[in-house]
Each structure stands twice: as structure tokens, then as C-alpha cells.
Amino acid sequence: MKARNLVLAATAAVAMVAVSGVAAAQKVPQATTVSLGGEARVKALYSWPNTCSDVSVCGAASVEDTVRHYLEQSLKRDGYTDSKVTVRRAGAGYQATFTGSAQKTYPKAVTAFLNAGDKALATARSIAASKTPEGASQWPYTWRFFLPVGLAMVNNPTVELLHFPPDYSLTDKQDYLNSATTDRWAMLLAQNGIPADKSPAYQAIIDINPIAAPASDGSKLEGVEGKFTSYITDMLGQWTRNPANPHYGKPMVAFGSPVRAWLKAQYGLELQVDQVGLLSLPSGAVPVIAANHPSQIFYTAWNDTTPKTENFEKGMQVMTQDLIAACWQARMGQAPASDPQATATACTQQWVTNNKQVCMLLETTIYKKTEEQAQAICSALPPVAQGRDGAAQAASLAD
Numbered sequence: 001m002k003a004r005n006l007v008l009a010a011t012a013a014v015a016m017v018a019v020s021g022v023a024a025a026q027k028v029p030q031a032t033t034v035s036l037g038g039e040a041r042v043k044a045l046y047s048w049p050n051t052c053s054d055v056s057v058c059g060a061a062s063v064e065d066t067v068r069h070y071l072e073q074s075l076k077r078d079g080y081t082d083s084k085v086t087v088r089r090a091g092a093g094y095q096a097t098f099t100g101s102a103q104k105t106y107p108k109a110v111t112a113f114l115n116a117g118d119k120a121l122a123t124a125r126s127i128a129a130s131k132t133p134e135g136a137s138q139w140p141y142t143w144r145f146f147l148p149v150g151l152a153m154v155n156n157p158t159v160e161l162l163h164f165p166p167d168y169s170l171t172d173k174q175d176y177l178n179s180a181t182t183d184r185w186a187m188l189l190a191q192n193g194i195p196a197d198k199s200p201a202y203q204a205i206i207d208i209n210p211i212a213a214p215a216s217d218g219s220k221l222e223g224v225e226g227k228f229t230s231y232i233t234d235m236l237g238q239w240t241r242n243p244a245n246p247h248y249g250k251p252m253v254a255f256g257s258p259v260r261a262w263l264k265a266q267y268g269l270e271l272q273v274d275q276v277g278l279l280s281l282p283s284g285a286v287p288v289i290a291a292n293h294p295s296q297i298f299y300t301a302w303n304d305t306t307p308k309t310e311n312f313e314k315g316m317q318v319m320t321q322d323l324i325a326a327c328w329q330a331r332m333g334q335a336p337a338s339d340p341q342a343t344a345t346a347c348t349q350q351w352v353t354n355n356k357q358v359c360m361l362l363e364t365t366i367y368k369k370t371e372e373q374a375q376a377i378c379s380a381l382p383p384v385a386q387g388r389d390g391a392a393q394a395a396s397l398a399d
Contacts, residue, residue, distance in 0.1 A: 032103035034110055038093040042067065045117045047146050047212070050174050064088060067096065069174060071110070073150030075102055077200040080155075105154045109238070116234035117147045120210045123228050138223060146170045146212035148205050148235075151177070156204035157333030159239050159252040159286075160185075161259050163208060163293070164221060170212040177203055181294045187365065188294075188326035191357075192347075194333075202333055206235045208262050215295075218258070225258065229266055233281075241283040242336060249286035251332035251340070252279070253325060256293030263288070274324050276344045287332060287340035291325035292318055301366050312362075316355070319362045323351045355381055 036042050048066050061069070068087040075083050083100030098106045128139035146165055166179050173179075177186075177200055186199040194202060209221050209228060240249035254263055254271065264270045269277050271290035279286040301315030327347035332338060351358065356378050363374035 029103070031097050031099045032107050033095050033097040034107035035090070036067065036087075036094045036096055036110070037114065039063070041114075041118070042094045044121055044145070045114055045147060046070065046149060047144060047170055050170055052171065063094065066174075067094065070149040071096060071106075073175065074153055075106070077150070077152040078102070078155045079152075079201065080106075102154075109153050112234075112238050113147075113153060116231050116238065119234060120147060120228055120231035121145060123231065124210070127224055127227065140213075140217075140220065142167065142214055142217065144170055144212040145210060146176075147210050148176050148207065150175060152201045152204050153239060156201050156239060157250065157336070158202045158204065158329050159236070159250055160203055160205045161208065161236075161252055161254045161263075162205055163218065163256050163258045164211050164213055165205075165207055166215050167212045176205065184365070185294045185326065188322055189330055191323060191361065192327040192330040194330045202329060204239050206232060206239065208232055208259055221258075226262065226265060236279075236281055236286070237283050240281060240286045245284065245336065247284050248336065249279075249281055249283040251287045251289075251329065251336060253289055253291050253329050255291050256296070260290050273321050274328075274344065274348065276328070276340045278340070289325050289328045289340070289344060292321055294322070297322065297366060301362065315362050315366060316358055319358050319366070320351050320355075323358065323361075324348050327351065355383070 037045075042048070043063060046063070046067050048063050050061070050066060064087045068085060071085045071087065075085060080100060080102040083098060083102035083106075085099075085102075085106075086097045087094060088097075096110065124139070124145045128137055130138045132138055144167065146169075148165075162181075165176060166181070169176055169179050176182075182203055182205070185203065186196065189199045189202060190196055209224060210231070211221065211224075213221070236252075240252060242248060242250050254260055260271060263279070267279055269279055269288065271277050271288065273290050273292055276287065276289050279288050297315060297318045300318045301311050303311055303314075306314075324344070324347045327350060328340075328344050331343050331347065332340065359378035359381055360371075360374050363369040363377055364371065369377070
């Protein structure tokens, strides 16, 4: 009996050791650290110092605080509420340490992002070293290199392709989404059911020119259009990849004529506003809708050389187009397996037959009328017929 008890005790001890060994093997690390690279690389890719080009003049947050600031923005916008990041100096470079669920995805995502950024930085330096026929640098002193730091990069439902970021988003705000352009588009997403606290995840922006520049410098960028293609291709591959569906990438909105021209030149995809197509990428077939630039309406609806009635009509047209594109983005982001064309058709029907709400948005957000003033104006509009008449009006918007 005594011998039998000894055997049982020994068996139990072995079992306990085996169980504890399995538990140790399955234990999730408390933190994961990733190298960000050397000092010069990190400073350049995070546009340090953000506030100006000369830290001795304007002062600046430390490199560590700058990088942490942007990584914390990304974690928040990706919905990693349980995760934290610390950034510290490590030898001749810097490293970031992630805790929480983000440690499973962020080390790889950040590494890929910075690798793509290296390509963009090399292109920017090549442009800066080039001279105009007059002998000036092709990179004006008002431009700053600026990658889309601080954005959702893993759990983003959609991607937005834009022209270039405004300079103040870097120098004044240190927030890629703090601009009139992104604020207006967030409002349009809200009109289509995306809450304000969720819209930043939808606004994963890739600019075809990673250059923070004054808003009036759009035409000056013509000389550099298409030079950042290698970087953009890498970014599209990363941010449109949909782990749930290896055949179809995350849906994308292409804003403004320079972006539509870039898509045509690089991929042969030619789209008019609110038209839908498929972009063939390594991440899969990416559904794309073409949209006006979010700021286009300010120029269309506020033309001093055009009669007010014509401004209003054009403003209504652009506002309707923008709401259709935002509707498509919202619906496709929520249900990426949906048919892109059918979704565009449904969104078109929704907004071309709702001219009073379109009018209210035009009057309150563009013309800055009060709700009462807008109601007086918009209530006088004739209703838009449903069905075939709505479809006909939708067709006219694409002309």
C-alpha cells in the first residue's frame, strides 16, 4: 500500500511538471521590443523636430517623446485600448516597446512602415538635390518631409489616397488628421453612420507626395508627381491588406484629380467622380471609388465670379457627390465583402433623392448659415423623385 502511494505521488509530480511546462510555453510575453533604427534615420522619418527645421531656434520635444506621441496616436486610432508603447534610446539608435495586444501586430507593422519610409526619404533627398533651370532647388524651403505617422495602420477598415498633407498638420498640430480636409470628411462619414470616435480608423491616409506644404502649393508639386511611386506601392500593399480575405484588399477612396491622374498613369485605372473600379495589388483586388478632393467644394461653392444661384447649384452637386463617396466608404468599410458597384448604386440612390439634407449640410457647413436660416432656404426646394428620376439625376452628377 505504501509503495502504491509513492507511485501515485510520483505520477502526480510528473503531471504537475508537465502542466507547468505547457503553461510556460503558452505564456504570452509581457512586452515586445522593435528596433526603429539609427538616430539619423529616426529623426528623418519622424520629421524631427516637428515644429521647425532648426531645433536651436524653436525648441522641440525630444526624439523619444516625438516618436512615442505618434505611436500612441496610431494605437488609439487602431483601437488598441489595452496597449501602451515606450520609446527609448538604445545604443546609437532607438527602440519601441509595446505591451498589450498590439505587441502581436505593431512590431511588424512599424518595421514595414519605416522601411517604406526609407524609400520615400531617398526620393525626397534626390528631389532636394535637383535644380530647376534657374538653379534653385526643386524642394522649396516651405516644404517638409512628412510621412503619415500617427494613423491607424493595422485595423483600418479603409484607406484614403490623397495629394499631400498641409504644413500645419506637422508644424502646428503634430497630428496628421488635424486639418480642414480631414475634419470635413469625418463629418461626411458621420452623416453616413460612422461615429466621430470611429472615423479616424477609416482615415488611413497615404499621400502620393509625403510633403507637408502650404495648401496653395498644389501646382508646385507637379514637378514631383509620380516620383514617390515605389514608396506608395509599398504603403498600399501594407494598408490595404485584408487578413480576413487574401483575395480582396481593404476598400480605398481616391481623392482629387492629381490622385486620379496618378492612378491612371501607374495602374491604367481611369475613374470619374463616384465611379468604382478594382485596383490589382499584391494585397488583392482593391475596390476603389474616385472622389472630389474634400476641399473642392469651398472653391466650387464660393466662386466670386459666378452668380450665387450657380454657386449654389454647383455646391449642391459637389456636396451630393461627396456624400455618395463617403457613404460608399462607410458601407464598404463595415462590410468589405459587399459588391462595390451595388454599394455605389445604393449610396447614389440614397443621396440624390435627399436634396433637403444635402442642402442643409451645404448651408450650415459651407455657407455657415444657422439651422433656422438653412431650414428656410432648404424647405423651399422641390422634392426629388425616387426611382428612375433619382437614377437619372445620379447619372447627371457624373457628367
